[in-house]
Structure formats: C-alpha cells, structure tokens
Amino acid sequence: MSAALLEVSELEVAFDTRRGRVKAVDGLSFRLGKGEIIALVGESGCGKSVAVKSVLKLLPEQTARYEAGSITLDGRDLLGLDEKAMEAVRGREIALIFQDPMSSLNPVLTIGKQIGEAIKRHQGGSRQEIAHRTVDLLRRVGIPAPETRLNAYPHEFSGGMRQRVMIAMALSCGPRVILADEITTALDVTIQAQIIDLLKSLVADAGAAVVMITHDMGVVAGAAERVYVMYAGAVVETATTEDLFSRPAMPYTWGLLRSIPSLDRPVHEPLVPIEGLPPNVALLDGGCRFRPRCPYRRDICAEAEPPLAPAPDGAEGHLARCWGLDPVRGWLRDTDWKTDLGDPAARAQISADAAKIKGGKP
Amino acid sequence: MVGYFTRRLAAAAVVVVLVSIIAFAIVSVLPGDTAAALLGEEGARDSQRYEALRVELGLDQPLVVRYANWVANAATGDFGRSLRTGEDIGAAILSRAVPTVQLALMALAIAIIIAIPVGVMSAVYYRRWPDNLGTLFALTALATPGFWFGIMLILLFSVTLRWLPPSGYIPFFVDPLGSLKLMIMPSLALATGFTGVLIRQVRSSVLEVLNEDYITTARSKGLSRSTVLFGHALRNALLPVVTLVGLQLGGLFGGAATVETVFSIPGLGRLAVDSIFYRDFTMIQALMLVLALSVLVASLLTDLIYSRIDPRIRRG
Numbered sequence: 194m195s196a197a198l199l200e201v202s203e204l205e206v207a208f209d210t211r212r213g214r215v216k217a218v219d220g221l222s223f224r225l226g227k228g229e230i231i232a233l234v235g236e237s238g239c240g241k242s243v244a245v246k247s248v249l250k251l252l253p254e255q256t257a258r259y260e261a262g263s264i265t266l267d268g269r270d271l272l273g274l275d276e277k278a279m280e281a282v283r284g285r286e287i288a289l290i291f292q293d294p295m296s297s298l299n300p301v302l303t304i305g306k307q308i309g310e311a312i313k314r315h316q317g318g319s320r321q322e323i324a325h326r327t328v329d330l331l332r333r334v335g336i337p338a339p340e341t342r343l344n345a346y347p348h349e350f351s352g353g354m355r356q357r358v359m360i361a362m363a364l365s366c367g368p369r370v371i372l373a374d375e376i377t378t379a380l381d382v383t384i385q386a387q388i389i390d391l392l393k394s395l396v397a398d399a400g401a402a403v404v405m406i407t408h409d410m411g412v413v414a415g416a417a418e419r420v421y422v423m424y425a426g427a428v429v430e431t432a433t434t435e436d437l438f439s440r441p442a443m444p445y446t447w448g449l450l451r452s453i454p455s456l457d458r459p460v461h462e463p464l465v466p467i468e469g470l471p472p473n474v475a476l477l478d479g480g481c482r483f484r485p486r487c488p489y490r491r492d493i494c495a496e497a498e499p500p501l502a503p504a505p506d507g508a509e510g511h512l513a514r515c516w517g518l519d520p521v522r523g524w525l526r527d528t529d530w531k532t533d534l535g536d537p538a539a540r541a542q543i544s545a546d547a548a549k550i551k552g553g554k555p
Numbered sequence: 556m557v558g559y560f561t562r563r564l565a566a567a568a569v570v571v572v573l574v575s576i577i578a579f580a581i582v583s584v585l586p587g588d589t590a591a592a593l594l595g596e597e598g599a600r601d602s603q604r605y606e607a608l609r610v611e612l613g614l615d616q617p618l619v620v621r622y623a624n625w626v627a628n629a630a631t632g633d634f635g636r637s638l639r640t641g642e643d644i645g646a647a648i649l650s651r652a653v654p655t656v657q658l659a660l661m662a663l664a665i666a667i668i669i670a671i672p673v674g675v676m677s678a679v680y681y682r683r684w685p686d687n688l689g690t691l692f693a694l695t696a697l698a699t700p701g702f703w704f705g706i707m708l709i710l711l712f713s714v715t716l717r718w719l720p721p722s723g724y725i726p727f728f729v730d731p732l733g734s735l736k737l738m739i740m741p742s743l744a745l746a747t748g749f750t751g752v753l754i755r756q757v758r759s760s761v762l763e764v765l766n767e768d769y770i771t772t773a774r775s776k777g778l779s780r781s782t783v784l785f786g787h788a789l790r791n792a793l794l795p796v797v798t799l800v801g802l803q804l805g806g807l808f809g810g811a812a813t814v815e816t817v818f819s820i821p822g823l824g825r826l827a828v829d830s831i832f833y834r835d836f837t838m839i840q841a842l843m844l845v846l847a848l849s850v851l852v853a854s855l856l857t858d859l860i861y862s863r864i865d866p867r868i869r870r871g
C-alpha cells in the first residue's frame with residue numbers, strides 16, 4: 194500500500210438532535226494514496242456524505258460532534274484546524290463534488306462567477322486572467338463554446354453539463370484530493386459513464402487522488418482501484434476492486450454484488466435485493482451491525498462486533514468484518530455466495546421484520 | 556421577459572375589472588343610498604323629493620347601466636363630486652395621496668433598514684443570544700399597536716423632549732427637512748408591525764438558504780463565512796422578502812388610516828375614515844378603486860424587482 198495522502202481513522206461523528214445524540218459515522222477508517230482512486234460504497238443513509246463532509250469540516254457546527262478518531266492530510270491533522278486554516282484547505286488541497294448538480298450551484302450567480310471565485314480566493318489574478326482560466330477549465334470538461342457560457346446561469350445547463358461545471362470548479366485550484374459524493378446518482382444512465390470517464394481522465398492528467406462515493410457497485414467496477422464497503426457508519430469489507438468482485442468475503446458485500454443488474458444475467462433470474470430496512474447507526478446494539486438483515490447469522494453475531502480481519506482468500510489488504518470468517522469457528526469461509534442465499538428461516542424472519550416496521554406492507 | 560410582463564399586465568387588468576365591480580357592488584348593496592345621504596334622515600322621509608333626486612342622480616336606472624356610466628367616467632379621471640364636501644373626487648384623492656405615499660415609503664424604508672440586518676443576525680446566530688434578542692425585538696414590534704406607539708413617541712419626543720413637532724403636515728417639496736421631521740414619528744409608528752413581520756421573514760429565509768446545497772458548495776471552495784453569507788446566501792434569501800414587501804404594501808395603506816388620524820396628516824387613510832363616517836358613497840367607491848390599483852402597481856413593481864434578482868424568471 195502506498196503512503197497515505199489522506200487518512201481517516203476510527204472516525205466517529207454524531208449529531209445533537211431533538212431525540213438526543215445520534216451517531217452517523219461509527220469508527221470509519223480508510224486511506225487514500227497519492228493519485229489513487231478509491232471507492233466508498235454503501236446504501237443510502239450509511240454515513241457516506243457525513244464522512245466526506247467531515248473531511249472538510251463542512252457539517253453544521255451547531256449540531257455536529259466529531260467524537261473520536263482522526264483525519265490527516267499528508268500527516269497534518271485536519272480535525273484540529275481552526276476555521277481560517279480549514280478555508281485554505283477547502284478547494285485548494287481538497288475539493289468536493291456533490292451528488293445533485295441541480296441544487297449544488299447557486300441559481301442567482303453566473304457559472305463564470307462561481308468558478309472564478311474559487312480561483313480568485315486561492316490563487317488570485319486579474320479579472321481577465323481568471324476569466325481566461327475559467328474558459329480553459331470549461332473547455333477541458335467538455336462544455337461547448339465555453340467563451341459564450343461564462344455569463345450563463347445554472348438553469349441554462351442540463352444536469353450533465355452542470356455536473357461538468359462542478360467538476361471544472363473542483364479542479365480549478367489543482368487540489369490533491371477530490372471527494373466525489375455520488376456525482377452520477379442524479380444523472381441519466383447514458384450520461385453517468387461519460388461523467389465518470391471525464392473525471393478519471395482529468396484527475397489522471399492533474400495527478401489528483403479521488404475518493405469516489407457511491408451506492409452503485411456498477412460505478413465502482415470501472416473506476417476505483419480499491420473499494421471500502423460501508424455499513425451503518427463503518428467499513429465492513431475492503432479489498433482491491435478485483436479481489437472484491439472476484440472473491441467477496443462477507444454477507445453484506447455478497448448482497449450488494451447480487452443486486453447489480455448485469456447484461457449476462459438470464460432474464461428469469463430475479464435481482465436479489467438486500468432484504469430488510471437500511472442501516473440505522475442509532476440502533477446498533479453491540480453485535481454485528483449487519484445482523485438484523487443477515488440471513489447467515491448465528492448466536493455469536495449478537496454477542497460482539499466482529500473485528501476487521503484478513504479475509505479467507507489471503508489477498509493483501511483484503512479485510513472483512515464477519516464472525517462467519519473466523520479462522521477457528523467461522524462457518525462462511527467456504528460458502529459459495531452465488532448459490533447459497535443463507536438460512537431460509539432467517540430470510541423469512543428478516544422479511545417479516547421489515548414488513549412489520551414498514552407498517553404491515555409486504 | 557417581455558412575454559412574462561405582458562402576461563402579468565393582462566392578469567392585472569382582469570383584477571382591476573373585478574375590483575371595480577366589487578367596489579361598485581358593495582356600495583350598491585349597503586343600506587341607504589346617495590340620495591338618502593344627500594337629503595339627510597329627515598329629508599329622505601319626503602318620498603317625492605327622494606324619488607326626484609334618485610332620478611336626477613340616475614339611481615333609478617338598472618345596476619348595469621349605472622356601473623357602465625361610473626366606469627366610463629372613472630376612466631377619464633372623473634369620479635364625480637364628494638357628497639360630503641362637494642369637491643372634485645379625482646383632485647381630492649390626488650392631493651391626499653401625496654402625504655400617504657410619503658408616509659408609506661418612509662415606513663417601508665425604515666422597516667427594510669431595520670429588518671434586514673436584524674433578521675440576518677438572528678439567522679447567523681441561530682438560537683444564541685443575538686438571535687433571542689432579535690426575536691424578542693421582532694415579536695415586540697409585531698405586538699405593538701402602531702397608533703399607541705405613535706402616541707408614546709409624541710409624548711417622548713414632542714411633549715417631554717420637545718425635539719419634534721407633534722403633528723401636522725408640510726409637503727416634502729416645500730420644506731424637505733421640516734417635512735421629514737414631521738413625518739419621522741408617523742413613519743416609525745406605521746412601520747412597527749411591518750418591521751416585526753419582515754424580521755421574521757428575513758430570519759427564516761436566511762436560515763433556509765443557509766441549509767441549501769449550494770451554500771455548502773460555496774464553503775467547500777474555501778470562501779470565508781462573510782463571503783458566503785453576503786455573496787451567496789443573501790440574494791437568494793431576499794427573494795421571498797421582496798414578495799412579502801409587495802404583499803404587505805396594501806396593509807401599510809390600511810395602517811396609514813389610524814396613524815394619519817393620530818398625527819393629523821391629511822392623507823388618503825383619513826379621507827377614507829371620514830368618508831365612511833359621513834357615508835360619502837361616491838368617494839368610498841373611488842377610494843376602493845384607487846387603493847386596489849395602487850396595490851396592483853406595487854405587486855407589478857415587486858415582480859420587476861424579483862426578476863432582477865432571480866435570473867430564472869428573467870428569461871422564463
């Protein structure tokens with residue numbers, strides 16, 4: 194593994210709410226090397242956005258609490274920086290691209306202004322220089338006739354074009370790290386691949402490293418070198434993309450992989466969604482966090498949280514969090530995840546629980 | 556943009572027609588009529604004189620014909636003569652409108668100048684002491700009756716301190732300073748409730764905008780808090796504020812009636828009050844129409860300002 198550029202370790206973030214303090218990130222760790230692309234994958238609500246916003250300390254100050262862990266950039270502790278020092282990091286060293294390009298651009302300011310102000314903030318320059326650089330950026334992200342679009346407003350662009358604008362904005366000050374939070378989720382399927390390819394080629398040119406956040410395993414396959422699978426605020430499995438797809442180790446990852454729609458899947462074979470309700474960090478009870486939805490669970494799973502331990506395939510850096518993989522007592526080390534869908538009784542129970550909580554709906 | 560405003564104007568025209576019908580109808584269905592008002596209670600019992608006067612005034616004609624006549628004359632600025640004073644209604648309204656417009660504009664300016672900084676501060680220091688202070692101030696302003704506040708101002712600044720004249724009116728163009736001195740207390744009195752409403756609106760819309768994704772985007776670029784607040788948040792936050800100001804202008808005219816009475820200002824509000832007391836039907840009809848027109852003009856102006864701030868409307 195390369196030396197870490199960005200390292201998040203044992204991060205715990207909570208929010209003060211009316212119902213008391215609610216945890217959103219619960220012991221998250223990942224590391225990003227120089228020029229590397231990693232993916233953080235997990236269902237909606239598992240704490241991905243909270244994690245990336247924590248890196249730039251963009252969470253609402255009134256309610257967000259960084260309870261434990263550290264975030265370092267090149268060894269420098271970011272969580273300890275004050276607001277002024279953080280401003281110098283944002284956009285300049287670490288840039289962020291958001292999920293929804295419809296709501297993440299200011300509707301009343303021109304895009305020339307919105308890109309230009311980042312350049313002005315960090316690198317300065319005359320009006321003409323900034324305009325010139327902005328046009329250049331827009332051209333690089335594939336906006337047609339960029340000279341004429343400086344004075345256009347966000348609503349005059351399509352969703353895909355706005356996401357290109359966001360990418361131009363993120364690249365504008367040559368950051369070393371780009372956090373891309375579900376940047377294709379809000380886009381048409383046809384445009385998603387274009388945007389990912391664009392981002393990949395641009396970061397390769399710029400030598401930037403990327404944390405790609407997504408809930409879509411399909412996006413991960415073509416883009417990232419390493420994958421971190423997140424569940425309820427923590428990593429449950431990590432491996433190189435190749436290892437993860439060829440030898441996934443634990444039940445949650447199996448479920449994610451089963452739910453990828455694929456072209457070679459026979460039509461009669463249904464997609465297997467992950468049964469049960471999405472994770473809720475607030476309801477963790479000390480056992481395995483995936484247990485409420487795991488069809489392979491046993492009694493031990495309720496007793497303690499399994500550690501993030503080397504996976505049975507022995508590949509370097511392939512770690513998974515599951516009692517079933519325990520070298521001594523494990524019962525899932527040789528399971529064929531494609532054919533064995535777990536204990537039918539447990540599966541029925543999970544469906545029933547989910548239906549009960551949803552209010553009786555099947 | 557042209558298309559948008561053409562549509563707005565067409566809609567406004569429809570509203571004017573409706574309001575004119577309503578103004579006419581309301582006065583027509585009120586008990587008593589112009590003839591009775593002119594003759595007084597005694598005279599109206601003489602049915603022969605009463606009927607003769609009704610014919611003379613055209614009151615015996617069908618409602619539709621009377622409405623058509625009224626509209627035709629009103630369109631040329633001829634609203635007839637006041638039953639009470641006998642003066643020409645158009646001229647009377649025009650001369651009384653000047654003090655009221657000055658009063659309303661000054662009150663509006665005061666409300667905006669106070670509400671924007673206080674509302675923004677409240678939002679920025681959400682639920683901390685500056686917010687609590689701002690909220691207390693807003694609610695106090697909201698709950699204070701304008702006329703009572705006006706009287707308190709007179710007691711303090713005119714009676715006790717003797718800094719300002721207690722009442723009266725000087726046209727602005729005759730003596731600007733004197734006019735402002737006379738109008739400052741009435742404007743403050745008129746602005747109280749409106750300032751409270753406006754502070755609450757500014758606060759809530761700034762709070763809402765600060766939660767928008769594009770604010771996080773702006774912060775993620777490394778912009779300072781004040782740049783984000785003034786460069787990104789405020790303009791968006793002012794959109795609903797502009798709408799509210801437009802909507803409340805009509806209410807300001809209403810409030811002008813009591814304030815004008817307290818401060819003896821010869822404005823439209825007092826004219827309306829007096830006309831109602833004296834059953835000056837022709838004047839009331841005309842006033843309703845003029846008031847509705849001015850509210851419409853205000854809302855068109857509001858739209859114009861709104862579209863200057865929001866580019867999505869400019870081209871829409």
Ligand SMILES: Nc1ncnc2c1ncn2[C@@H]1O[C@H](COP(=O)(O)OP(=O)(O)O)[C@@H](O)[C@H]1O
Nearest residue numbers: 208210217236237238239240241242243244253
């Ligand atoms: N500002 C906030 N206040 C309270 N709870 C929050 C806040 N932001 C996120 N959360 C909670 O944190 C959890 C993780 O959210 P998020 O990181 O947005 O998930 P995702 O993985 O879909 O990006 C959710 O349960 C969400 O409700």
Ligand code: SF4
Nearest residue numbers: 481484487494515516
């Ligand atoms: S520890 Fe138990 S409950 Fe958790 S994933 Fe493994 S088998 Fe399932």
Ligand SMILES: [Mg+2]
Nearest residue numbers: 241242374375
């Ligand atoms: Mg998210």
